Amino acid sequence: MKHDIAGVFGASLRRKMVLQLLVVAACLAVLLYFTIRSTADQAAEATQDAILGAATTSIAEQLRGTEDGVEIDLAYATFSMLGAIGQDRLFYRIDISGETVTGYDDLPLPDDPPTSLAASFYTRDYLDAELRIAAVARSMVVAGRSVPVLVLVGQTRMGQAVIADRLANRAALLGLGFFVLAVPLSLLSAGSVFNPINRLAEAVGRRGPRDLRPVRHPAPRELAPLIGALNGFVARLRGALAQTETFIAEAAHHIRTPLSTVRTQAEIALRQSESEETRTRLRAIIRAVEESARSASQLLDHAMVLYRSDQLEAEDVDLVELARHVARAFGPTAELKELSLHLQGDDAPLMTRGDRLLIESALRNLVDNAIKYSPPESEVVIALSQAAGMAVVEVRDQGRGLSGATMPQLAARFSRGGNVADVVGSGLGLTIVTEVAAALGGAFRLTPRDGGGTCASLSLPQR
């Protein structure tokens, strides 16, 4: 049964959820990496630009116009400082009136000449390397005339690249760490999400076969529709069952009443009849009616057992007293067959907890069976004892035994042993006993006795 259900299961929700969480984590990790990387890049570039700009401006400010030209004094410290961060390559160019007076005269010029003293920055390829160039423009008075001056300082950005790479490595590690941390966390969180479902399934699975109470297990709000549907289904099932049992009980009742009338009338007719042929027929009728009445009665019992075991009304029951009561009730029947029916065991109360009517019905069925299948002038014993916390009622007869039939076979509804065709019976008796035992948490066992006969043993939890 379980395999069939497993077969129709689709992909695991848990796996799907873990996978989705991991995908989200991976996206976040990658995002983190790129964010850190670009921020670090920008920060490093801004810092380098600031230094480069300051150096360029400082060189421009050290230019002095004189009567016969421009005095240029490059500061050692300025250049020295520019190399400090990443030991980058350094290029410069000083143009006066559009002519290069010193430095690298092919250093690329900016697209738009800067207008203020503030440095403008641009990136160009020069001598096989990418240069970040700062340009500062100013004008000076040379020999009484104003001349424009342009100062360019260019620097490779290998130092910046090294810093950025280092930061990027760290960012990558961070992202990786984040992702690695996300793996167990998402497993954990998927577990915690699906735990209530597992617990609910467990709680439902633990229920007995006849437990049709609505599910009241605490569960997350998201499971409410599932529980609602389950409970609706259980309610419908219970309703259908109750209806069936009620119908059977009603039917049995409605059959039993007219049957007793038929029996009474048939007995009267038997007594008044003179014809032996008629008497024989009447006896057959009576026998058939008896059989039907017994079946109806057992159907009623069975329905009652099913109904009551659904809604157990537990009370303390003394098995000794109950057994005595049943023995007394069956006394006349036993005498009729000249059977000796007696109790065995202490007189001290043997207490169990359960539905008195159910237990009595089970006992009645056992004793009834024993009397039915015992030969005349034999002995039926109701033995009461206790073993391992269980109260045990054994009904022993010296009847025809089980003739090899197994317990489950005999306990099935409307099933009877193979050696009982001559005895009136419905095949419900042992079913009832088994169901009572199950409903009360006990056990029922049929065992053949040495030297013929059967021992029917019903054990119930002792109080």
Place this chain on the structure above:
Amino acid sequence: MRQLVIATALILGLAQAALGFEIEDERRFGPETAPEFSVLSTTDTAIFAPIIQAFLADRPGIALRYVVASSQEVFRAIREEQAPFDLVISSAMDLQMKLANDGFAGPFTLEFATSVPEWAHWRDRLFGFALEPVVLLASRKAMAGLEMPRTRRDLIDLLRANPERFNGRIATYDPHVSGAGYLFATQDARQTDAFWRLAEVMGRLNARLYCCSGEMINDLEAGKIALAYNVVGSYAATRLPQAPDIEMIELEDFTVALLRTGFVPRNAKSAALGAELLNFMLSPEGQAVGGGVVPPLDQAALRPHLRPIRLDPGLLVYLDRIKRMNFLGEWDAAMTQP
């Protein structure tokens, strides 16, 4: 036969033309038939030979062509002629720095991570392998009766107090001619204003200007001069044992220390061998071999008056043509006094 001679002459002529720059010395180390790699250097063959021999001792299948040229010629050879050398060694740090900055040096993998301090290399391109103090040499005979100067201030006072003794008898590099001399002078000027006072004093005493350390030492030995200012220490050190009259003084106010640097050119044919030799010079083994003649890097920490010239773009400043013109103008003004 004649054709062969002409052909040989032609080939030789072409070979000469290929080496358009002026070389001072050329020598081949190692077996005749072995494949060779070439080193262009400013360091005299005699001084560098122990290192080369130690290097080749472990590598019997290799030969090395060692070409010596002045620092300006080394610079010109690499920059203008792209001469195919596998390692370029020079004491002119500024020119080396400029070559590296302008992209003539290829990347180099240092095998001895411990040996090169931060200030002694630029990126993975240019590496200092020897630290050379720039010293004052004095003739004991000429200084008889006078106390040896310990600082530049002492030196200035000494010269001022004894003009007749030192007139025409002070030597230093001509920064117009010598790249190293220009570097030392500019570094001195960076360090202290006293440099210009010293220059003026030397100018007034008709200082003699030289192209090279070697000649200054020669003249000092010969008694033609009394003091030689800014001489490369290692050159002096090799000569001192034969010249008991010469005293080497490291001035205590500061002594500029020069880095002898090497790089593997970008267009090197046997870059791996060039790098191997540079790595050998930076290795503990190589530093030990050089220790006698090429002072190792690690002495800077031990001697507080040493001011190593850092390998950084600041070196480019004095190579600026206007800056150079201005500096040499001032120098000339100091040297030629009415």
